[in-house]
Amino acid sequence: MELRDRFGRVATDLRVSVTDRCNLRCRYCIPHEPAAWFERRELLTFEEIARLVRILASQGVSSVTLTGGEPLLRRGLPDLVRMVVATPGIGDLSLTTNGTRLRELAAPLRAAGLRRATVSLDTLRPERFRAISQRDEHAAVLAGIAAARAAGLAPVKVNAVPLRGVNDDEFVDFAAWSRDTGIPVRFIEYMPLEAGPGEWSLEKVVPGREILAAVGRRFPLVPASGPEDPAPARAYRFADGAPGGIGVIMSVTEPFCRTCTRIRLTSDGKLTTCLYGPDETDLREPLRLGASDEEIAARVREAVLRKRRGGALEVFETRRPIPLVRTMHQIGG
Numbered sequence: 539m540e541l542r543d544r545f546g547r548v549a550t551d552l553r554v555s556v557t558d559r560c561n562l563r564c565r566y567c568i569p570h571e572p573a574a575w576f577e578r579r580e581l582l583t584f585e586e587i588a589r590l591v592r593i594l595a596s597q598g599v600s601s602v603t604l605t606g607g608e609p610l611l612r613r614g615l616p617d618l619v620r621m622v623v624a625t626p627g628i629g630d631l632s633l634t635t636n637g638t639r640l641r642e643l644a645a646p647l648r649a650a651g652l653r654r655a656t657v658s659l660d661t662l663r664p665e666r667f668r669a670i671s672q673r674d675e676h677a678a679v680l681a682g683i684a685a686a687r688a689a690g691l692a693p694v695k696v697n698a699v700p701l702r703g704v705n706d707d708e709f710v711d712f713a714a715w716s717r718d719t720g721i722p723v724r725f726i727e728y729m730p731l732e733a734g735p736g737e738w739s740l741e742k743v744v745p746g747r748e749i750l751a752a753v754g755r756r757f758p759l760v761p762a763s764g765p766e767d768p769a770p771a772r773a774y775r776f777a778d779g780a781p782g783g784i785g786v787i788m789s790v791t792e793p794f795c796r797t798c799t800r801i802r803l804t805s806d807g808k809l810t811t812c813l814y815g816p817d818e819t820d821l822r823e824p825l826r827l828g829a830s831d832e833e834i835a836a837r838v839r840e841a842v843l844r845k846r847r848g849g850a851l852e853v854f855e856t857r858r859p860i861p862l863v864r865t866m867h868q869i870g871g
């Protein structure tokens with residue numbers, strides 16, 4: 539079984555949001571206090587998530603990433619890790635986190651079977667971290683990264699969103715940090731994902747090519763995309779053999795919709811096939827009304843058949859944000 543769409547793309551990667559809540563207020567993601575978070579009963583239970591993962595695995599999904607909101611705010615997350623790791627067909631499980639709670643949770647997550655993690659960190663400067671995230675958690679993130687490595691998670695990678703005029707003077711610093719620590723750093727172009735009249739404009743996007751050029755002038759780079767790198771990431775290692783490396787995900791300047799293999803499950807149980815929406819398919823209601831695995835699988839297949847050509851392509855072509863049904867923290871980044 540495979541989840542093939544009208545454009546021939548096959549969905550193999552599932553991103554599961556386990557909560558819409560976050561303890562940071564990054565200005566480009568959740569700048570203000572949301573009017574409301576999902577209520578407990580709206581969230582899928584771990585048993586419901588595990589069942590959906592099993593059904594999706596039977597349809598060809600082989601890789602799962604736990605995300606949010608901030609996934610480590612969901613109590614008992616190691617229990618979910620244990621359930622997903624035990625799912626036949628799921629060969630790869632990862633976690634995307636802001637890292638603030640990794641100090642306490644890295645070891646239990648590793649013990650539950652998690653092998654690798656990606657930590658979001660947009661700046662190496664504490665005062666700048668406070669300005670971007672509106673919280674004083676920079677030291678906690680660095681401690682979380684250290685704890686993740688100490689617990690045996692490998693690789694631990696860092697993702698950073700470059701913002702024009704905010705942190706666009708840190709690419710070489712990040713590269714130097716990567717060489718010191720051995721932690722690969724990937725820069726993800728700033729996407730228009732905030733609903734409503736937003737912050738985003740094309741002028742604030744720092745193109746991946748510019749980042750590669752800036753780093754390459756100081757530390758020559760050679761392409762190094764490996765099998766475990768997600769297709770959209772262009773990975774580079776340092777030509778002199780230093781550890782670490784740099785990657786860019788050119789989600790705005792070179793959208794990868796044509797090769798998109800992703801689908802997403804929101805924390806309230808909707809399946810989405812494009813980060814930019816608007817199509818969502820409710821799986822929670824049928825699940826709670828007693829639908830069979832096959833009925834749910836059929837819903838998923840229909841949703842994948844409706845998968846659009848690509849929201850990022852549309853942004854690229856029109857050079858404008860598109861109206862969103864949900865913001866990033868509600869979809870699951």
Ligand code: SAM
Pocket residue numbers: 560566567605606607608609634635636637656657658659697698699726727728729730731732866867870871
């Ligand atoms: N809280 C977790 C974390 O920080 O990794 C998981 C969810 S967060 C929404 C996932 C990633 O999306 C983070 O790396 C964040 O920086 C990124 N992100 C949020 N809004 C974005 C945007 N508009 N463009 C690009 N990346 C964005």
